[in-house]
Amino acid sequence: MLAGGGVHIAYGVGSLLAPEKMVSAQYAPDTHDLADPRLLLRAFGGHLLVSGCLALAATRSPRHARSAAALCLLINTFDVTSAVLELRARGQSDQTVKGGIALSGAGVLTFAAALRCLYR
Secondary structure, three states, X not given: OHHHHXXXXXXXXXHHHOHXXXXXXXXXXXXXXXXXXXXHHHHXXXXXXHHHHHHHHHHHOHHHHXXXXXXXXXXXXXXXXXXXXXXXXXXXXXXXXXXXXXXXXXXXHHHHHHHHHHOO
16 A cells, blocks of 8 residues: 555656656656646646545555555556557557556556455
């Protein structure tokens, strides 16, 4: 929960508040001159920031931790799904799609493991 929540918060803050720095670090596609994609990157950052804060806050209560882990697992699962759908639409893979699958895939594994531990 701590690792997954921390990653969600870090990526969320960067995407929401400093998308240009996320681009220069190669953690996000270049949206500098594209207002709508930049807005979506910021919104994506916002939902990761909320889910990361929820995950960290929920570590104090097993009941809340299970709900938060399940939510984060779903968010990461849908993020992987969206990246796979985008891969199909593009017909080829690029750094953005690969990064989305890798980052969100790691989130799926992290929060699935957290849920497994919480239900023991």
